[in-house]
Amino acid sequence: MSASAAPAVEFRAVTKRYGAVVAVDSVSFTIDKGAMVTLLGPSGCGKTTTLRLIAGLEIASEGTILIDGTDVTQRPPTARDVSMVFQSYALFPHMSVLRNVAYGLVAGGQARSQADRAVREALDMIGLAGLEDRLPSELSGGQQQRVAVARAIVLHPAVLLFDEPLSNLDARLRRRVRDEIRDLQQRLGLTAVYVTHDQTEALAVSDRIIVMDQARIAQQGSPRDLYREPASRFIAGFVGEANVVDANLLRRDEVGAVVSLGDIELRLPHRGLTQGPVQIAIRPEAIHIDAGQPATPVLPGRIVRALFLGDHMEYTIETAAGALFVVDHDVDRPRASGTDVHISFRLSGLAVLPRL
Amino acid sequence: MQPLRPDRPTAIWPILGWVAFLLLPWNGDDPGFFAFAWIGQYGTVAGAPALIQGVALGRPWLLLLALPLLLAMPAAIGASSRRRGGSWLVAAGSLGLALLLVLALSIDLRGWTWQLPAEWFGPLPRRNAGFGAGAWIYGLAALMMVCCGLAARGACGGDTTVTCGLGLVVAVISLFVFYPLVRLGLSAVQTPRGVFAPELLWQRLIDPRIWSWRGIVPTTILLGLASAASSTLLAFAFALVTERSTLPMRRVLRTLSILPIITPPFVVGLAVILLMGRNGAVNRLLEWAFAIEPSRWIYGFQGVWFAQTLSFTPIAYLVLVGVVQGINPALEEAAQTLKASRARVFATITLPLALPGIANAFLIGFIESLADFGNPLLLGGDTEVLATSIYFAIVGARQDRGVAAVLGMILLAAMLTVFLIQRSMLANKAFVTIAGKGQTGIAAPLPGFVRVAAAGIALPWAALTIVIYAMILFGGFVENWGLNHAVTLRHYAGAFGLEWGPAGLRLKGQAWDSLLTTLRLALIAAPLTALIGLVTAYLLERQRFAGRRTFEVGTLIAGAVPGTVLGIAYILAFNNPPLELVQTGAIVVLSFIVRNMGPGVRAGSAGLAQIDRSLEEASITLRAGTMATLRLIVVPLMRPAIIAGLVYGFVTAMTTVSAVIFLVSPGIMLSTVYIVNLAEAGTYGMAIAYASVLIVLMLSVILGIEALVGERQIGRRDASVVAQGAA
Numbered sequence A: 001m002s003a004s005a006a007p008a009v010e011f012r013a014v015t016k017r018y019g020a021v022v023a024v025d026s027v028s029f030t031i032d033k034g035a036m037v038t039l040l041g042p043s044g045c046g047k048t049t050t051l052r053l054i055a056g057l058e059i060a061s062e063g064t065i066l067i068d069g070t071d072v073t074q075r076p077p078t079a080r081d082v083s084m085v086f087q088s089y090a091l092f093p094h095m096s097v098l099r100n101v102a103y104g105l106v107a108g109g110q111a112r113s114q115a116d117r118a119v120r121e122a123l124d125m126i127g128l129a130g131l132e133d134r135l136p137s138e139l140s141g142g143q144q145q146r147v148a149v150a151r152a153i154v155l156h157p158a159v160l161l162f163d164e165p166l167s168n169l170d171a172r173l174r175r176r177v178r179d180e181i182r183d184l185q186q187r188l189g190l191t192a193v194y195v196t197h198d199q200t201e202a203l204a205v206s207d208r209i210i211v212m213d214q215a216r217i218a219q220q221g222s223p224r225d226l227y228r229e230p231a232s233r234f235i236a237g238f239v240g241e242a243n244v245v246d247a248n249l250l251r252r253d254e255v256g257a258v259v260s261l262g263d264i265e266l267r268l269p270h271r272g273l274t275q276g277p278v279q280i281a282i283r284p285e286a287i288h289i290d291a292g293q294p295a296t297p298v299l300p301g302r303i304v305r306a307l308f309l310g311d312h313m314e315y316t317i318e319t320a321a322g323a324l325f326v327v328d329h330d331v332d333r334p335r336a337s338g339t340d341v342h343i344s345f346r347l348s349g350l351a352v353l354p355r356l
Numbered sequence B: 001m002q003p004l005r006p007d008r009p010t011a012i013w014p015i016l017g018w019v020a021f022l023l024l025p026w027n028g029d030d031p032g033f034f035a036f037a038w039i040g041q042y043g044t045v046a047g048a049p050a051l052i053q054g055v056a057l058g059r060p061w062l063l064l065l066a067l068p069l070l071l072a073m074p075a076a077i078g079a080s081s082r083r084r085g086g087s088w089l090v091a092a093g094s095l096g097l098a099l100l101l102v103l104a105l106s107i108d109l110r111g112w113t114w115q116l117p118a119e120w121f122g123p124l125p126r127r128n129a130g131f132g133a134g135a136w137i138y139g140l141a142a143l144m145m146v147c148c149g150l151a152a153r154g155a156c157g158g159d160t161t162v163t164c165g166l167g168l169v170v171a172v173i174s175l176f177v178f179y180p181l182v183r184l185g186l187s188a189v190q191t192p193r194g195v196f197a198p199e200l201l202w203q204r205l206i207d208p209r210i211w212s213w214r215g216i217v218p219t220t221i222l223l224g225l226a227s228a229a230s231s232t233l234l235a236f237a238f239a240l241v242t243e244r245s246t247l248p249m250r251r252v253l254r255t256l257s258i259l260p261i262i263t264p265p266f267v268v269g270l271a272v273i274l275l276m277g278r279n280g281a282v283n284r285l286l287e288w289a290f291a292i293e294p295s296r297w298i299y300g301f302q303g304v305w306f307a308q309t310l311s312f313t314p315i316a317y318l319v320l321v322g323v324v325q326g327i328n329p330a331l332e333e334a335a336q337t338l339k340a341s342r343a344r345v346f347a348t349i350t351l352p353l354a355l356p357g358i359a360n361a362f363l364i365g366f367i368e369s370l371a372d373f374g375n376p377l378l379l380g381g382d383t384e385v386l387a388t389s390i391y392f393a394i395v396g397a398r399q400d401r402g403v404a405a406v407l408g409m410i411l412l413a414a415m416l417t418v419f420l421i422q423r424s425m426l427a428n429k430a431f432v433t434i435a436g437k438g439q440t441g442i443a444a445p446l447p448g449f450v451r452v453a454a455a456g457i458a459l460p461w462a463a464l465t466i467v468i469y470a471m472i473l474f475g476g477f478v479e480n481w482g483l484n485h486a487v488t489l490r491h492y493a494g495a496f497g498l499e500w501g502p503a504g505l506r507l508k509g510q511a512w513d514s515l516l517t518t519l520r521l522a523l524i525a526a527p528l529t530a531l532i533g534l535v536t537a538y539l540l541e542r543q544r545f546a547g548r549r550t551f552e553v554g555t556l557i558a559g560a561v562p563g564t565v566l567g568i569a570y571i572l573a574f575n576n577p578p579l580e581l582v583q584t585g586a587i588v589v590l591s592f593i594v595r596n597m598g599p600g601v602r603a604g605s606a607g608l609a610q611i612d613r614s615l616e617e618a619s620i621t622l623r624a625g626t627m628a629t630l631r632l633i634v635v636p637l638m639r640p641a642i643i644a645g646l647v648y649g650f651v652t653a654m655t656t657v658s659a660v661i662f663l664v665s666p667g668i669m670l671s672t673v674y675i676v677n678l679a680e681a682g683t684y685g686m687a688i689a690y691a692s693v694l695i696v697l698m699l700s701v702i703l704g705i706e707a708l709v710g711e712r713q714i715g716r717r718d719a720s721v722v723a724q725g726a727a
Helices: A047-055 A097-107 A112-126 A141-153 A171-188 A199-205 A223-228 A233-238 B012-022 B037-041 B050-056 B060-076 B082-106 B115-121 B133-152 B160-188 B199-205 B216-244 B250-256 B265-276 B281-290 B301-326 B329-337 B342-371 B374-379 B386-395 B401-428 B448-477 B490-496 B512-542 B548-560 B563-573 B585-595 B597-609 B613-621 B626-637 B639-655 B671-680 B684-709 B719-725
Strands: A009-018 A021-031 A036-040 A062-067 A082-085 A159-163 A192-196 A208-213 A216-221 A243-252 A256-261 A264-269 A276-282 A287-289 A299-308 A313-319 A322-328 A340-345 A350-354 B478-480 B484-487 B498-501 B504-507
Touching (some): A009 A047, A021 A047, A021 A062, A021 A208, A021 A216, A047 A062, A047 A082, A097 A112, A097 A141, A097 B626, A171 A199, A192 A199, A199 A223, A208 A233, A233 A243, A243 A322, A287 A313, B012 B050, B012 B060, B050 B133, B060 B115, B160 B563, B216 B301, B250 B448, B265 B281, B265 B374, B301 B448, B342 B401, B342 B448, B374 B386, B374 B671, B386 B401, B386 B563, B401 B548, B401 B563, B490 B684, B512 B548, B512 B585, B548 B597, B585 B597, B626 B639, B671 B684
Parallel strands (some): A082 A159
Antiparallel strands (some): A009 A062, A208 A216, A243 A276, A287 A340, A299 A313, B478 B484, B498 B504
């Protein structure tokens, strides 16, 4: 191992081009050891290409990639200390579970008996003991997924890569497997990079999220930071849901700013913005209906749509600031469409954004 | 942590180079390498390796060949960095190849080709041998050194397997397709003695024998159009009957479609002669019934047309069956619900959707007809087509290689044109209406007149095909067709007789030699054919490298060269030192490999398309290199495709005649050529006996492998693969 202080993965201005198309555009980031970092973004944003650049399945057009402090930019996948869990799992259909999981160890030159012992340990740990001799086609989707994970972790890679590992599972299984992956990663202290387009998944498993959009990094930070302080309208809409409405920043001081929204004025952190037109991202659950808290300003509005969704209500409320989408967990007092209401805001669920 | 193993430039190629330089005979000898006669002549020019020739036999220039190998040694043992070592290997390998090229250009059959070395080293003997095993392997080693070196310098992602595979395929195509074609082109502008005379090209090109009405080119095109049209029409009728009718004979008709794969095309021509030739059953019947004098009316355009239609209908059927199956019944149902009658549904939905497929079948039939050599040879009479005229320009009384070269280039141009039209049409895939989802619905019944017409065309023709094949199978048991119909084993005994002698079992029959030679060469060619097809397909499908497009076009052209053209080009290119291969088994094997390259690549691509790319990526991220990934993942998963490729390579090698008829020699006689010779000599009984043995042999190979593998891969191969391989 080289200098232990080095981050597990470092990208320095990495660009990947296919002809005229730029798939990854001058991207820089670091991933600390033992962290689970998610690459999140809409399809075609370059997140999977970034993952494949780490794996060495693509070679960067420009820039430098370091793994454990070593420059691996030009190295093939076989000479990088990473392993990957594929979206399709990519289990070798003609090999048993045992041979699949032992594949990397044997290819790396280990004796079969030694490899088999390590494989049995890994299968034990992941809850697949007893299935060694099955073929992948004889396993359920969840089991196949775990074999794919076992095959990757048995190599004890410096970085473990996940390419949308849950997308082939049904919704119920998805949450369980997601939590298993997170537990395993924390238990073994693995460094992991996880690609997904599902923001809930990203919020649930990550120490840190890197949001990508149009081949660039849009924002990176902890799940909480991204949710509470989105840097742009795109982030506000992509990480969680948000109403983005136009507003005016009237005046600011060291701590905060006074922003006018419709007829009311709100005091919010200024986040470096100056006087003038801005936007505010309002989380749907940060809007209270008829809460009757006299201290905060209220905005009058009318409910134009009301939906019952079991554990919560969804309303669309027409206001002077525009139509707002509201999530209300009070299902015992549903409000009918057409009702006039007064809304107030939980200010921690609001963030000012630059107006574009 | 797993140990990481970056691959280093390997030492194996320089070592192989040393073996070639120090131990193997540098020059070729007539008995061939595997006769090991060279061991007895180790001290003479005939059997000595380059080192001994250089030191003791007065050929010091050969010692220069050690220089590249010395240069490569530090890199090979890993004494320098990967990148530096790579540069050294590239330099050393290139120098080795350059030295070989200079040698090849400097010495021909008659000695030095230029003055300077003759002054330095003195004259050479009047007869010089071509490159032998030592030279060929030295060249291979040098080429692979360049490839490994390029990989070490980062080419193709630093992947040695990819650069070496690419180097190998490019070398094979360049040396055994494009170099012969260039020699063919040169011959067209040379006198028969090899003097450059560009005005001859024009003279040869405007020969009225080629262009006049009833000349070679119009006849060839007319025959191609006629055969393609008739076989497509028949095949479409067949396809409608087997796919859209309830006739009980459908299985029988489908079985007929496998026959052309295992039948040498000219054997159909042979059966036609037995049936309709001067002494054929038909003529006898006419004479008996109407007192019509038996004549040779079958020989000529109409006979070739008839035989080609018989031969190509099953091929077109394989295409059209897929097309008819591919028409989504939901579309026809939709038309029916829109109040269209059966006839209207057929005319406005079924037929237009099948039309692009019909056009494809037509073009395949045209290509087959252009390339067909055996049928025009046997049945053409005075009618010459391009393929046969090339042959007669080489072996006939008016022997002129220049004329043969011009005709060969015309045929090649025609072939490539039709081939490109067909490919661009297939690229649009206009006739595919399957969307990957399950199709529901029931195909519309055929309108009455179409059903009657299709059955009326298909069934008599099927009966005729069965008669023809019965003819082939039983014709060998008849004393003398048309004259004496006594049952006899004479022909089989003459061809395949066995005798117990003092030395044990003796193969007395006259056909054994050619049959065993053919088997041996086909068995050598099949794995090499499959290998090069698989490697090429893998490079095209799974690798990105500079010049990939050029590479693809090169392989396409290589796959489209007609057998006759390849045969004549080989004669022109490999008849003299330094590349003297004519009269060896090697040139026959090479022609098999090149001829089957197109189908091999297509089969390989189809097989690779079945394998999810992420399996290979998973293997590579699990530290297995490209070579290990191929061995452990790709090859096992492609096993059915590889086995089908092996069988196909073997079967086509056994049944082809067009290229090898130029390449056989008294020592290397092949079954198909032997049968053609028997037929030309009028020994029809033995010819047909031999042909039936060949067909039964092929059939048992296919059925045996099917039983062994347990999968019905072979009969259902995609039709375009079949179409390119015949002739």
